[in-house]
Amino acid sequence: MEETKPTPMGAGSTPSAARTSDSRGRNGPPGRRPGRFQGPRPPRVCPFCAQKAKTIDYKNVEMLRRYLTDHGKIKPRRKVGTCARHQRVLSAAIKRARHVALLPFATEATRGE
Numbered sequence: 001m002e003e004t005k006p007t008p009m010g011a012g013s014t015p016s017a018a019r020t021s022d023s024r025g026r027n028g029p030p031g032r033r034p035g036r037f038q039g040p041r042p043p044r045v046c047p048f049c050a051q052k053a054k055t056i057d058y059k060n061v062e063m064l065r066r067y068l069t070d071h072g073k074i075k076p077r078r079k080v081g082t083c084a085r086h087q088r089v090l091s092a093a094i095k096r097a098r099h100v101a102l103l104p105f106a107t108e109a110t111r112g113e
Contacts, residue, residue, distance in 0.1 A: 046082045046083040047082065048083075048089075049083055059097070061102050065103070067082075067094065
């Protein structure tokens with residue numbers, strides 16, 4: 001039986017340094033997601049482009065509330081998935097609805113009432 005010798009590590013090297021991947025799997029192949037669901041991420045489509053909306057009406061309060069946080073702030077486009085053009089129009093519609101008192105500037109929980 002042949003005996004194998006352990007290979008010496010370089011000065012200052014540790015076994016964890018020999019790994020090239022992050023412990024959470026962030027350095028995996030491109031197009032793959034770490035975690036529970038593997039595979040390529042589906043392309044994100046702007047909800048307004050998908051509906052082919054010409055305008056975003058400031059009077060449609062129910063639709064505008066979906067794009068506000070629970071504190072009344074406008075959600076960022078990376079969270080919502082809107083394109084840059086529609087995010088600008090959406091934020092203008094939300095601000096206009098706030099000025100005519102259809103939407104609050106801050107929620108009651110934020111104001112402390």
